[in-house]
Amino acid sequence: GDSVTQMEGPVTLSEEAFLTINCTYTATGYPSLFWYVQYPGEGLQLLLKATKADDKGSNKGFEATYRKETTSFHLEKGSVQVSDSAVYFCALGETSGSRLTFGEGTQLTVNP
Amino acid sequence: ETGVTQTPRHLVMGMTNKKSLKCEQHLGHNAMYWYKQSAKKPLELMFVYNFKEQTENNSVPSRFSPECPNSSHLFLHLHTLQPEDSALYLCASSQGGRGADETQYFGPGTRLLVL
Numbered sequence: 001g002d003s004v005t006q007m008e009g010p011v012t013l014s015e016e017a018f019l020t021i022n023c024t025y026t027a028t029g030y031p032s033l034f035w036y037v038q039y040p041g042e043g044l045q046l047l048l049k050a051t052k053a054d055d056k057g058s059n060k061g062f063e064a065t066y067r068k069e070t071t072s073f074h075l076e077k078g079s080v081q082v083s084d085s086a087v088y089f090c091a092l093g094e095t096s097g098s099r100l101t102f103g104e105g106t107q108l109t110v111n112p
Numbered sequence: 113e114t115g116v117t118q119t120p121r122h123l124v125m126g127m128t129n130k131k132s133l134k135c136e137q138h139l140g141h142n143a144m145y146w147y148k149q150s151a152k153k154p155l156e157l158m159f160v161y162n163f164k165e166q167t168e169n170n171s172v173p174s175r176f177s178p179e180c181p182n183s184s185h186l187f188l189h190l191h192t193l194q195p196e197d198s199a200l201y202l203c204a205s206s207q208g209g210r211g212a213d214e215t216q217y218f219g220p221g222t223r224l225l226v227l
């Protein structure tokens with residue numbers, strides 16, 4: 001079945017550092033790919049998404065490119081802020097319906 | 113209120129209790145979901161409803177019983193739970209019927225502790 005593998009955390013960075021969180025997937029067909037973020041005490045919210053190969057999703061300085069050849073959707077940000085501290089989830093949308101398959105989540109802490 | 117709301121936010125119950133979790137979405141969506149979020153595990157999809165009909169039950173034990181009376185409301189009825197059922201229960205909604213590229217909108221969750 002479909003699956004998502006995320007870089008293990010936790011990740012701790014200093015403010016203004018460069019961020020990469022790796023995500024790879026296994027899927028049949030042509031899934032959509034998502035990054036969701038969960039701030040403390042809140043539910044998940046969509047950060048960005050890409051629906052086909054070579055698409056780049058971007059939002060709030062975060063970017064991720066849908067790479068079919070490497071089955072990856074790595075999340076990047078050039079300069080993180082303390083307010084980016086959260087748990088980040090990579091997810092795959094199955095082509096047969098609206099089911100999402102999530103990775104385990106990566107805890108990011110940004111120190112001032 | 114806007115978005116997806118869930119009540120209660122926190123719940124403590126004994127193994128013999130019966131309780132219900134409530135979810136309401138104000139987005140005009142047609143699909144609703146229950147997820148279980150446990151520490152150090154991926155989110156587990158429990159149930160999916162499309163246009164009030166249950167379209168997925170992900171092998172969830174019968175002590176969890178969902179109910180979807182209309183497209184805006186979703187309940188999760190809990191009965192004789194086990195301590196290992198303690199988790200954050202998240203509700204989500206989406207437009208419905210659009211397939212793989214649908215964005216799901218999540219509520220803040222109910223933190224459940226079973227004693």
